[in-house]
Amino acid sequence: MPLPLIQSAEVTDAQSRGLPVVALESTIITHGMPYPQNLETAQRVEQEIRAGGAVPATIALMGGHIHIGLEPDALNTLAQTENAHKVSRADLAVCLSEGWTGATTVAATMICAHLAGIEVFATGGIGGVHQGAETTFDISADLHELAQTPVTVVAAGAKAILDLPKTLEVLETQGVPVIGYRTDDFPAFWSRSSGLPAPLRMDQPGQIAAAHVTRGALGLTGGQLVANPIPPEAEIPRQVIDPIIAAALSDSTGIAAKEVTPFLLNRIFELTEGRSLQANIALVLNNAQVAAGIACEINKMRQKNLG
Numbered sequence: 001m002p003l004p005l006i007q008s009a010e011v012t013d014a015q016s017r018g019l020p021v022v023a024l025e026s027t028i029i030t031h032g033m034p035y036p037q038n039l040e041t042a043q044r045v046e047q048e049i050r051a052g053g054a055v056p057a058t059i060a061l062m063g064g065h066i067h068i069g070l071e072p073d074a075l076n077t078l079a080q081t082e083n084a085h086k087v088s089r090a091d092l093a094v095c096l097s098e099g100w101t102g103a104t105t106v107a108a109t110m111i112c113a114h115l116a117g118i119e120v121f122a123t124g125g126i127g128g129v130h131q132g133a134e135t136t137f138d139i140s141a142d143l144h145e146l147a148q149t150p151v152t153v154v155a156a157g158a159k160a161i162l163d164l165p166k167t168l169e170v171l172e173t174q175g176v177p178v179i180g181y182r183t184d185d186f187p188a189f190w191s192r193s194s195g196l197p198a199p200l201r202m203d204q205p206g207q208i209a210a211a212h213v214t215r216g217a218l219g220l221t222g223g224q225l226v227a228n229p230i231p232p233e234a235e236i237p238r239q240v241i242d243p244i245i246a247a248a249l250s251d252s253t254g255i256a257a258k259e260v261t262p263f264l265l266n267r268i269f270e271l272t273e274g275r276s277l278q279a280n281i282a283l284v285l286n287n288a289q290v291a292a293g294i295a296c297e298i299n300k301m302r303q304k305n306l307g
C-alpha cells in the first residue's frame with residue numbers, strides 16, 4: 001500500500017525546490033479555538049511562517065488521506081467542521097481506513113510530518129501529565145511521541161492545567177531535550193514562567209538546528225521540545241490565571257480521556273471572557289516565527305552537507 005499522503009501545491013513546490021517547511025497541527029483549529037478565530041489564526045500562523053522564509057504545512061486527515069498542507073478551501077471547511085475526530089497515534093490508522101475527517105494532535109502531527117520529511121513543527125502547547133494522573137493515569141501521548149519521532153516541536157511550554165513538574169519528569173525519563181528559548185524558565189503557556197527551570201537553554205535558532213541535526217547523526221530516536229515563552233505584552237500573569245485554572249479543573253469532574261483538554265480550554269476561555277484566546281493566538285504566532293527560523297537553519301545545514 002502506498003503512503004496515503006497528499007501534499008498541497010505550495011508544499012510540493014517547496015519540497016521540489018528544497019525550501020524549508022514547517023508543519024502545523026489541526027486539533028488546535030477544531031478543538032482548541034472557536035470559529036471564526038480558529039480560521040483567522042490558522043491563516044495568520046501560515047503567513048507568519050512564510051514571512052519567516054519557510055513554507056507552512058497544516059496537517060489534517062480527510063477522505064482517507066493525510067493532507068500535508070491544506071488548500072485554502074480545505075482549511076476553511078475544516079475550521080467549520082463540528083464533528084472532526086481528535087486524532088492521536090492510537091486513532092491515526094483507523095481514521096484513515098474509515099475515511100473520517102480527523103484533526104491531528106501534536107503526537108499525530110509529528111508522525112505525519114515525519115512521513116512527509118518535515119523536521120520542524122509549530123504549535124501552541126503540548127499535552128502532558130494531567131493533575132491527578134497518579135489516579136487517572138492521564139498522560140498525553142504527545143510525550144511518548146516526542147520520545148520516538150524525530151521532529152523539533154516549538155511550543156509555549158505546557159499549560160498550567162497540567163502537572164508541570166510531572167510533565168518535565170516524564171520528558172526527562174523519555175530522553176526528550178526540553179530547550180528554553182531565550183529563557184531559563186520553563187514557560188507555562190499563558191504565562192512566561194512556570195516557576196520551574198527549563199532543563200536546557202538556547203538563544204539562537206542555529207543552535208537548536210545544530211542540536212536537531214546532531215541527534216539524528218547519533219541515531220537517537222525522538223525529537224526536541226523548544227519551549228518558547230509567550231510575548232510579554234500578551235501574557236496572563238500566573239496570579240491571574242492560576243485561580244481560573246483551579247476553577248476550570250473543579251468544573252471538570254466527570255470529564256475524561258480526550259475530552260479533558262478541549263473542556264478545560266473552553267472553560268478557561270469562558271472564565272477569562274476571551275482573554276485566554278487572545279493570549280493563545282499571540283503565542284502560536286510567536287512559535288511559528290521561531291519554528292520558521294529553526295527550519296531555515298536546518299535547511300542551510302542540510303544543503304551545506306550536500307554541496
Ligand code: PSU
Nearest residue numbers: 027028032105106124125127140258261
Ligand atoms: N494545547 C493547546 N491547544 C490545543 C492542544 C494543546 O493549547 O488544542 C491540543 C493539541 O493538539 C495537543 C492535544 O496535542 O491538545 C493534547 O490532548 P491530550 O491531552 O488529550 O493528549
Ligand code: MN
Nearest residue numbers: 138139140257
Ligand atoms: Mn489524555
